[in-house]
Amino acid sequence: MADATRKRSLAIWIGLLLTVLGTLSNGLPFIGFPAAPVPWISLLVSLIGFVVVLVGLWRTFGQSTVYKGKVSGSIAAAFSLLFLAGAIVFFWTARHIPAESATAPQLGQRAPDFTLPDSTGHSVSLMQLFSDSAGKEPHKALLLVFYRGYW
Amino acid sequence: MAISVDAPDVSENLRRQRGYTFLFLSDPKADVIRRYELLHARGGPEGTDISRPAEFLIDRSGTVRWENFTEDIRVRPRADELLAAAHAIR
Numbered sequence: 001m002a003d004a005t006r007k008r009s010l011a012i013w014i015g016l017l018l019t020v021l022g023t024l025s026n027g028l029p030f031i032g033f034p035a036a037p038v039p040w041i042s043l044l045v046s047l048i049g050f051v052v053v054l055v056g057l058w059r060t061f062g063q064s065t066v067y068k069g070k071v072s073g074s075i076a077a078a079f080s081l082l083f084l085a086g087a088i089v090f091f092w093t094a095r096h097i098p099a100e101s102a103t104a105p106q107l108g109q110r111a112p113d114f115t116l117p118d119s120t121g122h123s124v125s126l127m128q129l130f131s132d133s134a135g136k137e138p139h140k141a142l143l144l145v146f147y148r149g150y151w
Numbered sequence: 152m153a154i155s156v157d158a159p160d161v162s163e164n165l166r167r168q169r170g171y172t173f174l175f176l177s178d179p180k181a182d183v184i185r186r187y188e189l190l191h192a193r194g195g196p197e198g199t200d201i202s203r204p205a206e207f208l209i210d211r212s213g214t215v216r217w218e219n220f221t222e223d224i225r226v227r228p229r230a231d232e233l234l235a236a237a238h239a240i241r
Contacts, residue, residue, distance in 0.1 A: 039225050095223045097203045104188040111209045114183045116176040119163035124176060130211045141210050141240045146189050146202040149155040150165045
């Protein structure tokens with residue numbers, strides 16, 4: 001059959017786009033996007049994308065009278081697999097926090113007091129923050145945010 | 152207040168850049184991070200020891216009233232959860 005009447009399988013390209021978007025969406029939390037549900041959604045989108053690619057590829061090879069683009073389709077599928085692999089690797093490494101924190105301060109327990117330098121080099125003690133307030137109303141509570149650091 | 156292994160000048164740059172008004176404390180040897188059992192050994196760039204992300208809300212007596220440890224570095228607590236806990240403190 002003439003090439004002009006055969007069409008390209010759109011599914012392959014939509015699938016590839018989904019896999020790429022799913023994988024890239026793993027970066028959203030790093031640009032300030034609220035992250036709670038994202039890890040699963042990212043992985044799921046990449047996975048769905050890859051399945052769509054496979055369906056498209058299966059059609060292209062199975063119905064070659066209707067579809068063309070076996071070579072480009074195969075290359076797209078390979079890229080899709082690569083992005084899916086990246087999504088899976090990122091999913092597991094981001095989850096992997098080896099610290100157990102079994103003896104970390106628990107609800108209702110006392111948080112250990114400490115003294116550390118602030119960003120201008122002045123010593124700050126945790127419990128002092130509740131008493132020294134330089135004429136202002138003393139703090140009712142403090143939020144300690146331990147973070148990975150900035151790099 | 153925010154606590155990390157970053158040096159004071161690194162935190163001061165970050166604070167100014169983003170316009171944060173809360174305190175940044177430096178724990179370069181991770182002593183306090185260890186005392187709170189939050190060390191993520193070799194978790195930082197070039198295999199340095201860092202803190203895992205964790206948050207504690209403490210009241211005037213030093214008692215922990217709310218806390219959060221994440222299993223996934225992309226998943227952070229939601230502000231509404233924290234604010235509810237903060238409002239419960241009188």
